[in-house]
Amino acid sequence: MITLYHSPNSRSTRIVALLKDLDALDTVGIEVVTIPRMDGTGARDPRNPHPDGKVPLLDQDGVLVWESSAIVQHLAELFPDAGLSVPAGDPRRGAYLSWLAWYAGVVEPVLTLQALGIDHPGLSRTFRTADHVKARLAAALADRPYLLGEHYTAADLLLHSPYAWFGKPGLPAIDAWVDRCTDRPGARFAAEFDAAHGG
Template sequence: MQDELVFYTNPMSRGRIVRWMLEELGQPYRTEVVAFGPEMKAAGYLAINPMGKVPAIRHGDTVVTEAAAICAYLADAFPQAGLAPPAGDRLRGAYYRWLFFGAGPLEAASVNKALGVEVPPERKGMVGYGSMEDVVGTLDAALSSANHLVGDRFTAADLYVGAQLGWLMQFGVMEKRPAFERFVASLSARPAAVRARGIDDALLPPKA
C-alpha cells in the first residue's frame, strides 16, 4: 500500500505554499487543519512539529517541516511530477541555490524589513543576506533575464520563491518590480496554483 500523505496546515499560514506544491504533484493527500493557539501547541501536534507551527507533512513514517524542505522532499519523493532536476543533473546546483535563497536571504531580509529592523551599514557583513537591496537586486537580475530560476522549466524553486514574492508584494514588503510582477503573474495562473488558492480560501473563517 502506498504511504499515506498527510498535510498539516492553516489557511492563514505558509501552508499555502505547500498546498500549491501538493496540487502540482497530483497525488492524493489528506489535510489536517490545525488552529493557531492551544491546538497548535498541544502535545498531539507537537509530536509532529516540536516548533508548534505549520506547515508540516507526514509521508508514511517520514515527517518533514519547513516549507522549503517540504517542497524539496516532495519533488524528490514524486519525481514523475518533474518539479526538480533529476539526481545527477548539474541543474540541481541552481535548484538548491534558489530554494535556499528563498528560505534564507529572502525570508530573513523580508521579515526584518516588515519588523522595521535595520542592519547598520557597518554590520552588513554579519548578516547572511547583506542588505535588502542586495537581495532584491540579485533576484531582479535573475528574473529579468529568464522566465524560470532553474533552466527553462518550472520547478519547486520557482514555486517557493514565487509564492513568497507574491505575498511580499501584496503586503508592501517587497517593491513591485516588473520582473517580479511578471514572474508571479505567470506562476499564479498555473492550474495547480488556482486550485490551491480555492481550497485554502474555502477554509478561511467567515468574515465578520
C-alpha cells in the first residue's frame, strides 16, 4: 500500500500532479492532513508520520520517503510506463538526476530566501542567486521545450513548480515552459483536488 500525505496548496500539490501524470491515482492513496502554515494557521496533524510534521511524505508499506526531489524520483521510477523518469543507461540520466538535486540544493533555498527578503554575500556564494537560477533555466530552455529536450519529465514538474507558485519570472523561455507545465493534466487535476479539499 502506498499513501501520499498531502496538504492542499503546499509543496505536496506538485506530487498530486505527478500522481495524475503517472496514472498512479488508483495505486497511491492521498491522505489529506493539516500542517503549520507560514501565516500562523494550521497545525501539525497527528495522523501524519512525517518526522517534522511536513508534507509531502510518501509511505510505501511502512517505508517513508520524504523531500520532494526524492519522492519525485521514487514515484517516476516506480511507474516507468508513464515515461517521466530517465532510466539508468540513458545518456540523459546524469542531467535528469542533476536537475532533481539542483532543485533541492539550490533552487528551493534560493527562491525561499528571495521570497523572505533575505540576502547575504555568503548565501549567494554558497547557493547562487535567483538571477543565476533564472539564467541557468533560460539557457537550458533556449532551444528546447523541456529541460531534457522534446519530452516532459519529472524534472520539469519539480523545477517549474516554484514559478507556478510564486509567479513567472518574465523571461520568455521560462515563462513559456511554465505555461506548458501548468497546462498538463496533472497540474489541472491537482488544482481541482486542492479546491475540493479546502485549498
